[in-house]
Amino acid sequence: MADIALQPRIAKPQIREATRWDLIKTNRNWLGFWFMMPAMGFLIFFLAYPLGLGIWISFTDAKIGRPGQFIGVENYQWLWDDSIFWLSVFNTLLYTFIASAIKFAIGLYLALLLNENMPFKAMLRALVLIPFIVPTVLSALAFWWIFDSQFSIISWSLKHMGLITQNINFLGDTTWARICVIFANIWRGVPFVAITLLAGLQTVQPSLYEAATLDGASRWELFRYITYPLLTPIIAVVMTFSVLFTFTDFQLIWAMTRGGPVNATHLMATLSYQRAIIAGQLGEGAAISSAMIPFLLAAIMVSWFGLQRRKWQQGENND
Template sequence: MVAGAVSQAFSSRSARRGWIGFALFLPSLLLMLGFLFYPFALNVYTSFFSKHLIRPRNKFVGFDNYVYLFDRKYFWLVIENEIIWTVFSVFFQVVLGLAVALLLNQKLRGINIARAFVILPWVTPVVITVLMWKWILNELYGIINHILMGLGLIDSAISFWSSPAMAMGTLIAINVWWGFPFMTIIFLAGLKSIDPHLYEAAKVDGASPWQQFIFVTLPGLKHFIAVAVLVRTIWIFTFFDLIWIATKGGPSYHTTLLPHLTYLQAFQSYHLGRAAAISVILILCLVLYLIVFFRVYRHEEQA
């Protein structure tokens, strides 16, 4: 009897605690529903309609918006741009970020000042970064062309924005310059977490610096690299401002990404339905990436 009363009291207390927990969680849930799930659901819903920003047109068209996009040559060019832009930007940011992190991890005089300076590109607003580089690379009055011509390395000024490959390459270079300090900071934190005894043990075993890097540093940084790549890929894939300020997606869509295409459809052609369809495609691409990423990551973990 006593045991039953205790159990009842316990369960009612547990239920009360459960309700209190739910009440505390409710505001966050409502905010999530209002600001995340509702816009997302509305976006998916809109992508099946021929909806115009201004005109009172809102007809269900099924998958027509998607078919329209898949029929456009420029859409596939944009997908290609996304892959080139993201893969090269992330790759070079990781490589440069890691190299600088290794350098800054040395015990040298003035290293703290160097660590502070290396963060500068990252804290510079993107608008200023792009305008600065546009000036530096300008074919008429840019310092890069001036120096190269002064050294006799080129006969005429390089036009960094006129050819498709050059424009994309230039944008990736700017993005790498701007974004690598983020990687450096993460990797530096990772390097600090590696047990110094491992290096000492490796040295005792006769490991060269390269072997120490491969067998001690990289495994120690694995999780940090994974997080950095995951986060940066999502950010870079959805980039808008850097490219828009520099080239507006030109020449001829050769530097246009999915976010730009969304903007063009929504605010220059006013086709909200098509813009929503592009957003859905963008989300699906990222979901696919996350699935692949975590599969690979889990596989690596198990290995």
């Protein structure tokens, strides 16, 4: 007993509470969360806050240099009876639908063409990207000169060929103006669609085509039953971005037509800028911008439903 009493007592190890740093070192979810914080802060500061502020301003009578007071839905009631606003909605939907559909058709054709084995394929891919690389304003100015009522190269060529007797007023006629801005948007947007779909085609296994060819499938059947189903998720994403970029287009329209003639090419984005910045009616301009949100959400939902096709591709059950 004496020997036991003389032995030194062994101190029990103290259990330290886990700190946040310990959680980061051992928990991947915490580590991922902290890595996401800078991007989250960037999105909140540069996207969420301006969006929320714009929606709030749309419920006020704010003007440039004056904060304004809360007036409820008065700006939206005013827009409901504004014929120019509804014309801009029609122009935006028409512009987006036609341009996006043609960009998809041409972009898909170019992607399928560039996916084939052909000489100078790398150079052709680089050339396809040129319209997308050129700044939008420079492209708009170039098209503005091409479609100019006096110095148009198109009118000059047609006159020398004897097909017309006077210059075509491309940007002064409502129908021609719409056609011209849609053409310019298609020229700029096709490379984005083509290169993105081409990247998707690179992921399709050649063995699928070989097996289908041995079974006697034609080129159309290869596209319908192999290429298109496997590209569906990518098509959903690329067309969503294409629709969003087209729907919110501002630079191309403003540099070419400023919304004219007679508001024939005014989109919701250009009308919002005209009312808010040029006319100084910030509340009304913010209301026009906020009215674009339901259309953009609809485009995002289409992409979301398209992405659900991944479950089918991966063989997951949809029970």
